Amino acid sequence: MILQPSGKSKKVEIDNSETVIKLENLTKKFGNLTAVNSINLEVHRGETIGLVGPNGAGKTTTIKMIAKILRPNSGRILIRTNSSDLQDLGKISRTLSQMGFLIDIPAFYNMTAYQLLRYFANLQNYPKDKIDQRIDELLERFKLSEWKFEQVKNFSKGMTQKIGIIQAIIHDPEIIILDEPQTGLDPLARVEIRKYIRELQSQGKTIFVASHMLYEISEVCDKIALINYGSIIGFDTVENLALKLKTSELDCELLKTINDSELSPLIDRLTEKLKPYLDKNLDPMISKIPVKYYPEQQGFKFFYDGRHESKGEILKILIKEFESDFTVISFTQPKTSQLERIYAEMVKDNDSKGKSKLNGGL
Ligand SMILES: Nc1ncnc2c1ncn2[C@@H]1O[C@H](COP(=O)(O)OP(=O)(O)OP(=O)(O)O)[C@@H](O)[C@H]1O
Numbered sequence: 001m002i003l004q005p006s007g008k009s010k011k012v013e014i015d016n017s018e019t020v021i022k023l024e025n026l027t028k029k030f031g032n033l034t035a036v037n038s039i040n041l042e043v044h045r046g047e048t049i050g051l052v053g054p055n056g057a058g059k060t061t062t063i064k065m066i067a068k069i070l071r072p073n074s075g076r077i078l079i080r081t082n083s084s085d086l087q088d089l090g091k092i093s094r095t096l097s098q099m100g101f102l103i104d105i106p107a108f109y110n111m112t113a114y115q116l117l118r119y120f121a122n123l124q125n126y127p128k129d130k131i132d133q134r135i136d137e138l139l140e141r142f143k144l145s146e147w148k149f150e151q152v153k154n155f156s157k158g159m160t161q162k163i164g165i166i167q168a169i170i171h172d173p174e175i176i177i178l179d180e181p182q183t184g185l186d187p188l189a190r191v192e193i194r195k196y197i198r199e200l201q202s203q204g205k206t207i208f209v210a211s212h213m214l215y216e217i218s219e220v221c222d223k224i225a226l227i228n229y230g231s232i233i234g235f236d237t238v239e240n241l242a243l244k245l246k247t248s249e250l251d252c253e254l255l256k257t258i259n260d261s262e263l264s265p266l267i268d269r270l271t272e273k274l275k276p277y278l279d280k281n282l283d284p285m286i287s288k289i290p291v292k293y294y295p296e297q298q299g300f301k302f303f304y305d306g307r308h309e310s311k312g313e314i315l316k317i318l319i320k321e322f323e324s325d326f327t328v329i330s331f332t333q334p335k336t337s338q339l340e341r342i343y344a345e346m347v348k349d350n351d352s353k354g355k356s357k358l359n360g361g362l
């Protein structure tokens, strides 16, 4: 048992070793196409898992099976809510009110935001006397209060998406499953959603989110499941997935800009000094040179061999090199571009192993 912070001062006690979602050899075929190919995945209580993959990889199909919209051809989905042991979803006739779903772009009928959310809250047996307060809180939270009595069909795409997210959590479920929650949202709204996901995390909720927005995913998820052609090709933390990369990146920001005339000899000198730690087999598709300067960021990017020791040595050399002039003001390993590369490398690797997984392994 661990204590996880919730909100500002409250603490929620959660057992995060407990498996709450377990996918066992889950398979879905549409005719000859194997959309989801025998996937295995375990999600523990309180975890946020990102399901990441290109268009058509099988994310929505997986989520639709968990939501019981689609029936698997083979394999099982096991779910544990607070009050139960792991149960085979295929054997439960009712829908579980402990789960909340946002699937695809929601299409809503002729209802106002209030009517619609009330309808979903009732459907999920949310206590009747608390519904109105819950709706008001969530509309306020998502900046939609003034639209409460407007027809949802007249909402913009982003507003509709927000209503979809509210609908998924209206009954305060323990397990929240979101398919592309960021679709149609402007950058500020995306920040809001990320903040809200963090709030849900601090309340101990278990969250499963499918997306191809790598930045959004890397910001909020504990672990990432990479899916391609219906198969899980990696499932780990971003940091652990990154260890499988042959090359890693480091960004070093300087206080001052380097002039054009100084740049070329400086890059040569840095390349020479950092030589033992730089990537010796750098893929030209990633970069042709291991030391690159980005004037707009006032900094360098280094492609190094990914070893922890090398990172330390590189930092020592850079601090010394720039101590009298430019001054190092930050030294970081960019998470998003790492994830982009993990994604690109793994997907590429998986593609080259053949698309035999397509068309049911024919
Ligand atoms: N009802 C269906 N009938 C036939 N094929 C389907 C059906 N639903 C999905 N597919 C196919 O299954 C594969 C997986 O689709 P899915 O919607 O799960 O992908 P996705 O990972 O969610 O993609 P995206 O990022 O575009 O949302 C695709 O090749 C898709 O064409």
Ligand SMILES: [Mg+2]
Binding pocket: 059, 060, 061, 179
């Ligand atoms: Mg999808």
